[in-house]
Amino acid sequence: MKRLISILILVTLTVGICGSISGTVSFDGKGPKKKKLKMDADPVCGKSHQTPVYRQDFVMDDNNNLANVIVYLKNIDYKGGVTKTQAILDQKGCVYTPHVMGVMKGQEILIKNSDATLHNIHGLPKVNTEFNFAMPKVLKEKKMTLVKSEEAFKVKCDVHPWMSAYVQVFDHPYFAVTSKDGSYKIDNIPAGKYEVVAWQEKFKDKTVSHQVTVSEGNSKQDFTFVKPSKKK
Amino acid sequence: MKKTIHILAIFTMLLTFFLIFVGALIKSTEAGLSVPDWPTTFGENMFLFPYTSMVGGIFYEHSHRLIASLVGFCILLNTILIQFSNFYKLVKIVSLITLCAVITQGILGGLTVLYFLPAWLSASHGTLGQTTFCLTIILAVTTSPKWYKNKVIKSNSKITKLSFVAVALVWTQLIIGAIVRHTESALVALDFPKINDTWIPAFDQKSIDKINYERFVQNFDFILNLDPITSGQLLIHFTHRSFGYIIFLFMIYYCFNLYKKRLFKTTPIILFFLIITQIALGALTVLSKKEFIITSLHVSNGAAILGILVYLCLNINKSKLL
Numbered sequence: 001m002k003r004l005i006s007i008l009i010l011v012t013l014t015v016g017i018c019g020s021i022s023g024t025v026s027f028d029g030k031g032p033k034k035k036k037l038k039m040d041a042d043p044v045c046g047k048s049h050q051t052p053v054y055r056q057d058f059v060m061d062d063n064n065n066l067a068n069v070i071v072y073l074k075n076i077d078y079k080g081g082v083t084k085t086q087a088i089l090d091q092k093g094c095v096y097t098p099h100v101m102g103v104m105k106g107q108e109i110l111i112k113n114s115d116a117t118l119h120n121i122h123g124l125p126k127v128n129t130e131f132n133f134a135m136p137k138v139l140k141e142k143k144m145t146l147v148k149s150e151e152a153f154k155v156k157c158d159v160h161p162w163m164s165a166y167v168q169v170f171d172h173p174y175f176a177v178t179s180k181d182g183s184y185k186i187d188n189i190p191a192g193k194y195e196v197v198a199w200q201e202k203f204k205d206k207t208v209s210h211q212v213t214v215s216e217g218n219s220k221q222d223f224t225f226v227k228p229s230k231k232k
Numbered sequence: 233m234k235k236t237i238h239i240l241a242i243f244t245m246l247l248t249f250f251l252i253f254v255g256a257l258i259k260s261t262e263a264g265l266s267v268p269d270w271p272t273t274f275g276e277n278m279f280l281f282p283y284t285s286m287v288g289g290i291f292y293e294h295s296h297r298l299i300a301s302l303v304g305f306c307i308l309l310n311t312i313l314i315q316f317s318n319f320y321k322l323v324k325i326v327s328l329i330t331l332c333a334v335i336t337q338g339i340l341g342g343l344t345v346l347y348f349l350p351a352w353l354s355a356s357h358g359t360l361g362q363t364t365f366c367l368t369i370i371l372a373v374t375t376s377p378k379w380y381k382n383k384v385i386k387s388n389s390k391i392t393k394l395s396f397v398a399v400a401l402v403w404t405q406l407i408i409g410a411i412v413r414h415t416e417s418a419l420v421a422l423d424f425p426k427i428n429d430t431w432i433p434a435f436d437q438k439s440i441d442k443i444n445y446e447r448f449v450q451n452f453d454f455i456l457n458l459d460p461i462t463s464g465q466l467l468i469h470f471t472h473r474s475f476g477y478i479i480f481l482f483m484i485y486y487c488f489n490l491y492k493k494r495l496f497k498t499t500p501i502i503l504f505f506l507i508i509t510q511i512a513l514g515a516l517t518v519l520s521k522k523e524f525i526i527t528s529l530h531v532s533n534g535a536a537i538l539g540i541l542v543y544l545c546l547n548i549n550k551s552k553l554l
Contacts, residue, residue: 032453042287057457118285120268130348134268136275158266159288202452228449 019214021221022185025069025178025198029227031060032202037095037162044117045094045160056099056164057201065182066200066225068100070152070168070175073186074195074209078172082106089155089165091119091135096155096165100201102175103167105149111135111142118159125153128169132158152199166201189214198223237313238375244306245368249535251303252361254296256531259358259413260524263289264349270342273297300338307334310371322553323374330367337364351414358410362403362535366542373546374553384551391493394486395545401479402538408472409534417465417472418522419458422450424515433470435463476511483507490544499544506537 036052039045059067087103089096092114103109111121113135121142122132127150135142149171157163168175176184197209208223258264266289267273273281273290278297286294307330314327340357347353373379412418420443421427428443444460451458487500513530520526546553 122265132265132268134274158263159290
C-alpha cells in the first residue's frame with residue numbers, strides 16, 4: 001500500500017513537471033549574398049522603405065545565427081486545447097511580418113493589410129485547402145483558420161511577386177521561431193524525451209533534429225545548418 | 233461591307249496574337265491569381281477598375297482580361313456581320329466556331345482563377361487560345377477578296393499531306409509546351425542542349441534524387457528557389473525538347489519542298505527563320521531561368537509559327553475549299 005502511494009505521488013509529480021528548451025540556430029559556411037528586393041512594380045511599396053529591403057529566405061547575423069527558423073517538437077501527443085491568442089500576419093511595406101510563423105490548427109489567424117495598396121493572400125498548403133483572397137486598400141483585416149496540421153507551406157502575393165511567407169501548422173503549442181540573433185525558446189513542455197526539429201526555408205525538407213530530454217528547468221539545444229557541398 | 237468584315241478580321245487576328253503574348257506574360261510573371269475574383273476585379277466591375285490600381289501582377293492579369301474582352305467583342309461583331317453577308321457557308325460556319333471558341337476561352341480563363349490554376353485547366357486555356365488564334369487567321373484569309381481572285385496553287389498530294397502534318401505537329405508541340413509551363417517542368421534542367429548533363433535523362437528515383445541534390449547545391453546562393461523535380465516533370469520536359477527537334481527536321485523537309493516547288497516566295501523562308509528563333513528562345517528560356525520576356529516570346533513565336541502553317545495549309549488546299 002505504501003509502495004502504491006509512493007508510486008502515485010511520483011507519477012503525479014512527474015506529470016506536473018514542465019520545462020523549456022532554448023538555444024540558438026546557426027549556419028556553418030558562407031551564406032548566400034544579401035540581395036535587395038526590387039519593389040518597382042508598385043510605387044507605394046518602393047516609397048514605404050527608406051532603406052533597402054533584402055531577401056528574407058536566408059537571414060543571418062554577423063555571428064552566423066539564423067533568423068526565421070521554426071523549431072518544434074515532433075510527434076507529440078498533445079491533449080490540450082487550442083490557444084485563444086490570435087496569430088497575426090501583417091502585410092506592411094509590401095513584405096509579410098513575420099516572414100515565418102507557426103500556428104496551431106484551429107487557431108485564429110488575423111491577416112492585416114497595413115499598406116495603402118492592394119494585396120492578395122495566396123496560401124499554397126498541401127494538406128489544408130488552398131486559399132486566395134483579395135485584400136484591397138479598404139479591407140484592412142481578415143480572419144481565417146487552418147484546420148489540419150501541416151509542414152511549412154508558402155503564402156505569397158501574386159500582385160507583388162517578391163512577397164512570401166511560410167506558415168507551419170501544428171497540433172500542439174510546442175514551437176518557436178528564431179529571432180534576429182538566432183535564439184528560440186519553447187516553454188511549458190511536459191518532462192520527457194523529445195525529437196526537436198529545426199526547419200529553415202532554404203533547406204526545406206533537409207531539417208536538422210536532435211533528441212532532447214526535458215525536465216524541470218531549461219534544456220539547452222543548439223542547431224547548426226551546414227552549407228551543402230557538391231559531394232554528397 | 234465585305235471590306236469592313238475583312239479589315240475587322242485582320243484587326244481581330246492581330247489583337248488575338250497580341251493577347252497570346254499578354255497571356256503568356258501572366259504565367260511568366262506568376263500573376264495568374266493576382267486578381268482573386270472573376271468576373272469582377274477586386275470586387276469592382278472589371279471595366280471600371282481604376283488604372284492607377286493596376287500595379288504589379290494586376291497590371292498583367294487585368295490587362296489580359298480587358299484585351300480578351302475586346303477580342304471577344306470583335307469576334308462577336310464579326311460573326312454577326314459575316315452571318316448577314318454573302319460569304320461562303322464555310323466562312324459563316326468558321327465564324328460561329330470562332331465565337332464559340334472565344335466564349336469557351338473566356339469561361340476557361342475565369343475557371344482557372346476560381347479553381348486556383350489547376351494544371352489541366354490552365355493548359356487547356358493556353359491551347360484553346362492558340363486554336364482561337366488559328367480560327368481568326370482562317371477568317372482573315374477567307375474574308376479577303378484577293379484570296380478568291382488569286383489563282384489556286386497547284387500542289388500535289390505530298391505537299392497537301394505535309395501541310396496538314398505540319399499543323400498537327402506544331403499544334404501538338406504547343407499542347408506539350410502548355411503542359412510544360414503549367415506543371416512547372418520548364419526548369420527541370422538548367423542546361424542546354426543537354427538535360428542535366430546527359431542527352432537522354434534517366435527517370436528512376438535514384439537519378440532524380442541525385443538531380444535534386446545537385447540543384448539544391450547549385451542554386452543555394454540564388455534567390456530563385458528551385459523546387460525539387462519529379463520524374464514526371466522530367467519526362468514532360470524531355471518530350472517537349474525531343475519533339476522540338478523532330479519538328480525542326482520535319483520543317484527543313486517541308487520548307488525545302490515548298491521552296492523547290494516554287495509554291496510560295498518568301499513564306500517558307502520566314503517560317504524556317506521562325507523555327508530557328510523558336511529553338512533559340514527555348515534554349516534561352518532555360519538558360520535565363522525563365523526570364524519573363526524571353527519566355528513569353530517563346531510562347532508567342534510558337535503561335536506565329538502555327539499561324540503561318542495554318543495560312544500555308546489554307547492556301548495549299550484552296551481548291552478543296554472553294
